[in-house]
Amino acid sequence: MSTTHTATQERTVSLADQLTNALTNSFTLGIDTEGFTHHYFRPADAVVVFDGRALDHFQPLDGRPLREWQAFVSQKRGWASMGQLAHLGLRVDTERKENPCA
Numbered sequence: 747m748s749t750t751h752t753a754t755q756e757r758t759v760s761l762a763d764q765l766t767n768a769l770t771n772s773f774t775l776g777i778d779t780e781g782f783t784h785h786y787f788r789p790a791d792a793v794v795v796f797d798g799r800a801l802d803h804f805q806p807l808d809g810r811p812l813r814e815w816q817a818f819v820s821q822k823r824g825w826a827s828m829g830q831l832a833h834l835g836l837r838v839d840t841e842r843k844e845n846p847c848a
Contacts, residue, residue, distance in 0.1 A: 771787075771788045771789065772785065772786065772787050772788060773785070773786055773829055773831050773832065773835045774786075774829035774830075774831075774832065775793065775812070775815070775816060775828070775829050775832050775835070775836075776816075776819075776825050776826070776827055776828040776829050776832055777825070777826045777827050778819055778823040778824060778825055778826060779823050779824040779825065779826045780823055781797060781826070782795050782796065782797050782802055782823075783795070783796055783797070784815070784819060786812055786835060786839070788839075790806065791806065791807045791808065791809065792804060792805055792806045792807060793805045793807065793812070793815050809843060810843075811839060811840050811843050811844075812835070812836055812839040812840070813836055813839075813840060816836065
């Protein structure tokens with residue numbers, strides 16, 4: 747009598763998927779011209795603005811695209827620099843909020 751064992755298939759997660767998942771949880775959007783850092787925190791769907799270690803502002807987005815905050819800061823203060831992964835994070839945020847069922 748012979749027994750055949752099949753290997754359990756596990757879902758393989760690509761490095762790109764891992765990066766996207768980590769990125770969309772939290773990333774630095776950028777530093778404005780006044781030196782404040784704007785950091786997106788997905789679990790709260792909010793932007794945290796700080797100068798060094800001191801909290802300056804907490805802005806809940808309430809489902810609005812992060813691009814709206816980016817545009818607001820661009821008009822009010824301007825950006826000195828964007829975070830290294832900000833462009834990808836903005837795209838992922840927009841796709842997630844425009845296609846919530848996907």
